[in-house]
Amino acid sequence: AQSVTQLDSQVPVFEEAPVELRCNYSSSVSVYLFWYVQYPNQGLQLLLKYLSGSTLVKGINGFEAEFNKSQTSFHLRKPSVHISDTAEYFCAVSAGGTSYGKLTFGQGTILTVHP
Amino acid sequence: DVKVTQSSRYLVKRTGEKVFLECVQDMDHENMFWYRQDPGLGLRLIYFSYDVKMKEKGDIPEGYSVSREKKERFSLILESASTNQTSMYLCASSSHFRGNTEAFFGQGTRLTVV
Numbered sequence: 001a002q003s004v005t006q007l008d009s010q011v012p013v014f015e016e017a018p019v020e021l022r023c024n025y026s027s028s029v030s031v032y033l034f035w036y037v038q039y040p041n042q043g044l045q046l047l048l049k050y051l052s053g054s055t056l057v058k059g060i061n062g063f064e065a066e067f068n069k070s071q072t073s074f075h076l077r078k079p080s081v082h083i084s085d086t087a088e089y090f091c092a093v094s095a096g097g098t099s100y101g102k103l104t105f106g107q108g109t110i111l112t113v114h115p
Numbered sequence: 116d117v118k119v120t121q122s123s124r125y126l127v128k129r130t131g132e133k134v135f136l137e138c139v140q141d142m143d144h145e146n147m148f149w150y151r152q153d154p155g156l157g158l159r160l161i162y163f164s165y166d167v168k169m170k171e172k173g174d175i176p177e178g179y180s181v182s183r184e185k186k187e188r189f190s191l192i193l194e195s196a197s198t199n200q201t202s203m204y205l206c207a208s209s210s211h212f213r214g215n216t217e218a219f220f221g222q223g224t225r226l227t228v229v
Contacts, residue, residue, distance in 0.1 A: 009155065034217075043119075043205060043220035044158075090157060101146045101209035102173070103218055105157040 002027040002093045006106035014114050015083055021076040021109045023091035031093045033074040034103065035065055038088045047089070050074065061085070086113045118142070121206050121221040128228050134193040136224050138206030145211045147189035148218065149173075149181065152203040161204075164189055165211075196228045 007022040025031065032051050036044040048059025055067040065076045074091060091106040122137035140147065146165050150158040160173030162181040170181050178200060182190045189208075193200055203225050209218040 004157075006157075036220075041223075043222045044207075045220075046217050049217060092158075101211075101218060102148070102160060102163060103150075103158070103207075105150075105159075107155055107157045 002031060002095060002104045004091050004093055004104055004106035006089075006091055006109050008109050009107065010110045010112070012112045012114060013081055016080050018079050019077065019081050019085075019111065021089050021091075021111065023074045023076065023106055025072050025074065025091070025093045027072075027093060027095065029095050031095055033065075033067060034092045034094070035059065035063070035074070035076050036090045036092060038090065038108075040087075044090065047076070081111070081113045083113050083115060085111060087111060119206055119208055119219050119221040121204075121224050123224050124222060126224060126226045128193075128196050128226065130197060130228055132193075132196050132228075134196045134226070134228075136191040136193075136204055136206075136226070138189045138191070138221055139187055140189075140206075140208040140219070141187065142208060142210075142219065143186070144208035144219075145186075146209045146218075147183065148207040148209075149179075149189070149191045150205045150207065151175065152205055152223070158205060161191065196226075198228050200226065201228045202226060 005024045034049045035047040050057045050067045058064045089109045092103040119140045148163040149161040152158045164170045164183040180192045205223045206221040207218040
């Protein structure tokens with residue numbers, strides 16, 4: 001079984017500042033890792049994913065994440081945030097094989113960007 | 116553009132009613148999922164299906180059932196709605212094949228049980 005912990009429930013930040021949203025996971029098998037974003041009253045949209053290969057993954061809207069196997073982390077970063085990045089962000093893991101793409105989610109981090 | 120469509124954005128139902136939440140995807144995906152989203156708890160898997168007429172329980176199946184009679188459609192059923200089922204419900208679909216494991220989500224149905 002897998003579990004995901006997002007270490008911050010809320011992150012306030014000023015516009016144009018850098019931001020890091022932290023995610024740790026636990027699993028007894030190799031996993032795929034994802035970050036999703038949810039804007040108010042909408043469904044989830046994929047930001048980026050790690051399946052294999054390079055541990056630095058680039059996604060949409062200038063976001064990137066780094067897979068660290070030894071620390072079982074997959075932190076999300078953006079060097080300069082915009083007001084429009086205000087949303088809730090979810091880290092998720094999926095085991096390969098016969099998991100059928102089931103996702104286990106963290107609790108979510110609400111990012112609020114202030115002018 | 117790929118699409119997962121949930122039949123209702125908002126629903127208000129009475130305690131004890133039978134409630135159907137419908138989800139349709141147009142991507143020919145094998146896998147479909149129902150998640151429940153509550154503040155501070157993230158998304159939790161209720162049921163999923165990996166093929167027509169096949170279903171498996173997720174982490175919180177109690178009080179729910181599902182139906183998948185056609186590949187593109189996956190229904191969530193609340194047999195007798197209760198107030199603790201007031202929540203946001205999200206449907207998702209994904210493909211079997213490695214390298215294409217992204218799950219696509221619908222807009223969500225916010226269900227209120229009164």
